Amino acid sequence: MQSKRSVAMFSFASPWFLLLTPIALGPLVLHLLSRRKMRRTEFSSLFFLRKLRERRFRWLKLRDILLLILRTLFLAFLVLALSRPVWKGRFPVRLTRADLVLVLDDSYSTSARFAEITETAERLSGELTSGSGLSILTPSGVIWDTLLQDISVSGWETRLQNLQASQSGRDLEDAWKQALSMLEKSKTSNKRIAFVSDGQARALDFLKTAPIPSDIEVYCFTDRAEPPANVSILSTRLYPAYPLPGEDQALKVIVKATENNAQANLEVFTDSKLRERRTVSAGRESREFLFNLPQDAEKIRSEIDTDSIPADDRRFVHGAGAGKLKVALVAGQDSDLLSLGLRAGGGLEVRQVSASSAAGVSPQTHDLIVWDDVYRPSVIDAVTSRGLPVFVLLGEDAEDIPRVFRMLEESPAKGFEIMASSWLFSDLSVEDIREIKFSKYLRLEPEGGNTVLSFSGGDPMIIADTSRNIYYSAVQFTPEHTNLVYRAIFPVFIQRLATFAAGQRKGNEFYIGDTLKVRVPTGEPMFVETPELHYEITPKPADQGFLVEFANTQKPGFYTIGTETFVVNPDPRESSPEKIRPAELEERGIKVFPLGASTPVKLWLPLLILAAICLAAELLFIFL
Structure with missing residues (x-):
């Protein structure tokens, strides 16, 4: 541990009262102005009387000096009390009984300041007396107390000393909600939440609008230094x-x-x-x-x-890797050109299957099912429950899909549409896009689904149900629907769509701390490979199948669950050097202080007491 440094800082809640400080010098100025030089004349008959007065004059002179000091101190203490000073440094003894939830930011942006963050957290915890409750929360979840524990038995010193900055990039809002939940059950009248952070804006922005209960004091101890070179x-x-x-x-x-x-x-x-x-x-x-x-x-x-x-x-x-994309095609009567487009070039491994046998297609042998036959929701649901994505080309028999889209009508009999520009086809020229005409398609209205591709008029062309990994196309690829099937660009177009749909299953990027989920057909144990260790996990029963959940994603790299590979990276937003402005939090009643300061101490009351003592002493001297 680093040696602890004492940080002594004053602040004033009403600093304009300090302009009255010169008033404290008033008694001294009046005393100096009232002094006169008296001429001394000797009378022999008054010798003994003079001796007596000299002794009394010495006492009166001492009393005047004491009164001068007391009046000056009285005015000085009064002015300081009116300015409402706050001591932000560490007192030798500062014991408080309270229930404290300590939210300690261990995200990776705190790496350069983490020693100061843990030091401040130790000091805050150390100021609690026996009988106080303490809970510690970190956004990474390394420490996540769900109950307030007595300060004398919680073992907080060891936990804080062993804590290190994580590679997580999560903000502090979840910890805030957990803290409120714990303090809601607290019986003590002194409830506190203390955030100890590097002051990054994205971690604390939620405090600008979050409701703050009136019976809870909220403190923020943040780093005021410039971000380190990075x-x-x-x-x-x-x-x-x-x-x-x-x-x-x-x-x-x-x-x-x-x-x-x-x-x-x-x-x-x-x-x-x-x-x-x-x-x-x-x-x-x-x-x-x-x-x-x-x-x-x-x-x-x-x-x-x-x-x-x-x-x-x-x-x-x-x-992309060296392996071919394995596609199962459920073909209809008019799927010949679609099949040729998928097979062109030999880059995709396409196998045609019947609609009745599609439910048996395994994610271990295929990467995608392209469905161009009569729409069968029950079969498609069975396929997606096994963790396999499906690309559905909707025909005239299509129906509304709850929470995904609603059917409006078929496209007008006359005219045509072209595809809107899209990042998915950003390498296609404007001329190529304009030459692709869609004369017949279904008009869909999204109701929870995500629009992946649109027509130039705004109607969705492809809608994704990301919760089930199903992609719905509003157009079928036949001569009746589009001239695209006769153009040389058609294989590029349809293979790009297939690669996109399958690619959402492969290589998805997640952030550190996210939970990886894979749907599997059976409950047999599966191996999980991480950047450091190997695990064996038993899937849990879920809707129409089984689900593997893996939450131990604390290191960046590649994670493999069964046959699926995931990419886990630190959240890049955590690299932002932008700091939150203390004034924005103080406007909401949150007390904001720099790292190194302990719980602030208001000094206005002790100063008023000292002023009253000076006034009482002055009155005592006057009537002596």
């Missing part, structure tokens, strides 16, 4: 995000620094092998750096020189 990888992106079979892919690495002209070494690894190393210059404005990747790259890692915040110096992303 270069961070904000994000990594693959371009194109969903490549076609055989298409080259590149990695965009976005870097930002707290200072301009910061130099750092940036490295890219593919499948644990160093692909490229560059010396880059970063600044306060984010910069992009492009790295070409091999077509078979599967696990990609980018790293930059380790600095004050190590957690944002690495990021992981899942590449």
Whole structure:
């Protein structure tokens, strides 16, 4: 542990009263102005009387000096009391009985200041007397008390001393809700919530609007220092995000620094092998750096020189890999051109299955089902319950899907629509997009589903039910519906859609602390591979199948559950250097102090007592 430093700081709630401080010098000024030099004349007959008066004069002179001091102190204490001073430093003895919930920010932005954060937390906890209740919460969940414990038996010293900054990027709102829940049951009249943080705005922004109960005191101890010099990888992106079979892919690495002209070494690894190393210059404005990747790259890692915040110096992303995408096609009478488009180039491995046997397709053998037959909700639900995504091409028999979309009508008999611009097809030219005409489609109104692709008129073309991994297309790919099936771009178009739908299952990015979920067909134990350890987990029964939940995602990297791989990274928003403004919190009645200060002590009452003592002593001397 670091040696504890004493931080002595005063603040004044009404500092304008300090302008009256010169009044305290009034008695001294009046005393100096009233002094006169008296001429001395000797009379022999008054010798003994003079001796007597000298003794009395000495006492009167002493009394006048004491009265002068008391009057000056009285006015000084009174002015200081009116200015309402607060002592923000540590008192040698500051014992308080209270129920305290200590919310300690251990997110990765606190790495450079974490010793001061834990020191402040120790001091706050140490000021509680026996009988007080203490609970400690961290956003990462490393410490997450659900009950207030007596300060004498909670073992808080050991827990705080062993605590380290995590790689989590969560804000403090969940901890705030937990703290309110605990204090709601508290019987004591002195309830406190104390946030100890680096003062990052995104972690504390919720306090600007959160309702604060009147019987709870809220304190914020935040770091006021400038953010440490740091270069961070904000994000990594693959371009194109969903490549076609055989298409080259590149990695965009976005870097930002707290200072301009910061130099750092940036490295890219593919499948644990160093692909490229560059010396880059970063600044306060984010910069992009492009790295070409091999077509078979599967696990990609980018790293930059380790600095004050190590957690944002690495990021992981899942590449296209060398394996073919395995697609099960449930074909209808008019699916010939669709089948040819999916099979073109040989990059996708397409197997045609019947609608009745689709429910038996396993996620261990296929990556996606493309459904172009009569719509059968029960079969599709059975497929998605096994964890396999489905791309459904809706026909005239389609019905409303509750909480996803509502059917409006079929497209007008005359005219046509074109596709709106989309990030999914950002590599297509405007001319190519304008040449693709859709003459017949279903008009859908989203009711909970996410619109992935739209027509230029605003109607959804593809709607996603992300809760079940189902993607609905408002158009079928036949000559009756679109001229796209006759164009050379059709295989590119349909394979990009298939790759997108399957890609939502593969390589999804999660943040540290998130829970990974996989639907599986049976309850047999499954292996989970993490960056550090291997686990065996038994799935839990869930709707129409079983569910694997894995919440121990405290390290960045690749996580594999059965046959599915997930990418876990630190939340890039946690790299933000923006600090919250104390005035914004103080306006809501929250007491904000810098790290290193203990629970503040109001001094106006002791000063008033001292002023009263001075006044009483003055009156006593006057009547003696």
